[in-house]
Amino acid sequence: MKPSAFEYECPTDLNAVLGFLGEGTDTRILAGGQSLVPMMNYRLVAPERLIDINRVHGLDYxxxxxxxxxxxxxxxxxxxxxxxxxxxxxxxxxxxxxxxxxxxxxxxxxxxxxxxxxxxxxxxxxxxxxxxxxxxxxxxxxxxxxxxxxxxxxxxxxxxxxxxxxxxxxxxIPEAGTGWAFQEVAMRKGDYAWCTVAATLRVTEGRITAPRIAVAGLADHAYRLEAQEAELDGAAPGADVFQTVAHAAAEAADPPDTEQISADYRRDLLRTLLPRVLRAAVGRAGH
Ligand SMILES: Cc1cc2nc3c(=O)[nH]c(=O)nc-3n(C[C@H](O)[C@H](O)[C@H](O)COP(=O)(O)OP(=O)(O)OC[C@H]3O[C@@H](n4cnc5c(N)ncnc54)[C@H](O)[C@@H]3O)c2cc1C
The missing domain is CATH 3.30.465.10 (Uridine Diphospho-n-acetylenolpyruvylglucosamine Reductase; domain 3)
Known part of the structure; x- marks a missing residue:
């Protein structure tokens, strides 16, 4: 497949990029092109103009x-x-x-x-x-x-x-002593996730503090598990509390049912990955 015809601009400074964007035509920025170009080739998107930012100085820091x-x-x-x-x-x-x-x-x-x-x-x-x-x-x-x-x-x-x-x-930059963990299941390593779980937390005097957990692959965008964060905040770390919050998060999730993978399986992944992530994060927090 080939993209439909488009105009192409390749400015070398940021002001020019922002100027083009402000002109009101149906414009897209071209950065790495790793998602945009396939979508254009499949004609899922057909912008009238591309603004290639790859020659703009000083943005690669x-x-x-x-x-x-x-x-x-x-x-x-x-x-x-x-x-x-x-x-x-x-x-x-x-x-x-x-x-x-x-x-x-x-x-x-x-x-x-x-x-x-x-x-x-x-x-x-x-x-x-x-x-x-x-x-x-x-x-x-x-x-x-x-x-x-x-x-x-x-x-x-x-x-x-x-x-x-x-x-x-x-x-x-997270405070010293912040524990963290990230786990996911995908069809193959390098593919988009069926379920991703990421968390950071601290352990102070044997209690979890400042827990932050987010998931992807379970809704139309990634989201924080705020109710489970509230439950963990101040709790003593342990398998029971990890299982409890994982079950609650899985019950509350409303993942898509797709041909490749069912909603129930995605919920199971969340139920399995979340306790593992919390255990690893607590371990890295020095507990
Ligand atoms: C085989 C393959 C496997 C992949 N696997 C994964 C994966 O497992 N996980 C994952 O997360 N991603 C994956 N990707 C996507 C990859 O991470 C892309 O690099 C990324 O999604 C898009 O970055 P890009 O710089 O290529 O953006 P582009 O493709 O250039 O642009 C993507 C979109 O963002 C817009 N855009 C780009 N930069 C800006 C900006 N600065 N401001 C405003 N709009 C902007 C563009 O206009 C376009 O709409 C995969 C891609 C491929 C080809």
Whole structure:
């Protein structure tokens, strides 16, 4: 398949990108092209114009700023995965990247493109919510800061407007002693997840504090398990409480029934993975 005809712009500075986006035609940003190009080839989308951002200078950074890790719009998955800052401060992200696509795709694909594509089974939207990331969404008139928990609206849908671009993701560096874990089940390693579970927490005087849990593959976008977080907050860690919250989360989930995998099986995956993730996170929190 070939895409339908489109205009192509390849600006070299961010202001020009934002200027093009503000012109009002049916425009899409081309970042790594790992999701957009297949969708265009299958004619699932047919934008009138592509704005290729690959030659824009200074957007491919991963850097530490004011207690946060800032990741620019052109930082590729592979570079983020290998970044010493990520390995040191956000090891949950480095671990999750082991599950995302394959080296060739990770060499081109970008974190910001991944988040804007907003596949319901994608791992990074769940991780951004667990880590309390902030999205910097920009247009010619200025930028706004959107918490990850408010960024994803549905399948392939985010709050980024037609005249806007996700220019940066900011992730707070977790406090020392924060435990973390990430697990998923997919048909093959590198495929989108049937069920992904990610969590961070701390253990203070034998009690769980600040638990954050997010899941993907179970709804039209990744979401936090806020009711289960509330139940875990202040609880003594143990198999019983982990099983209780996992059963409650599975009961509350309303996953899709697809030809490949049933809703019941996805619920079973959540029931199985969540206790494992919590046990591993508690272990890493030094308990
Ligand atoms: C074989 C294969 C396996 C894969 N497996 C997985 C997987 O297991 N998990 C997973 O999460 N992903 C997977 N992916 C997708 C991969 O992670 C993509 O890189 C990612 O989804 C899109 O990033 P991109 O930079 O290629 O974006 P593009 O394809 O260039 O763009 C995707 C969408 O985002 C928009 N966009 C891009 N950048 C911006 C921006 N800065 N601001 C606003 N809009 C923007 C584009 O206009 C487009 O609509 C897979 C892809 C392939 C081909």
């Amino acid at each position: 991963v850097r530490e700023e004011d207690g946060q890790i800032a990741i620019g719009a052109l930082a590729r998955h592979g570079d983020i995965k290998a970044s010493a800052l990520i390995i040191t401060h956000l090891p949950i992200m480095a671990e999750a990247y082991g599950w995302i696509a394959h080296a060739a795709v990770r060499n081109r694909g970008t974190l910001c493109g991944n988040l804007c594509h907003a596949d319901p089974a994608s791992e990074m939207p769940a991780l951004m919510q667990v880590l309390g990331a902030t999205m910097v969404v920009s247009k010619s008139a200025g930028s706004r800061h959107v918490p990850a928990s408010e960024f994803f609206l549905g399948t392939y849908e985010t709050v980024v407007g037609a005249d806007e671009m996700l220019t940066e993701v900011r992730i707070p």
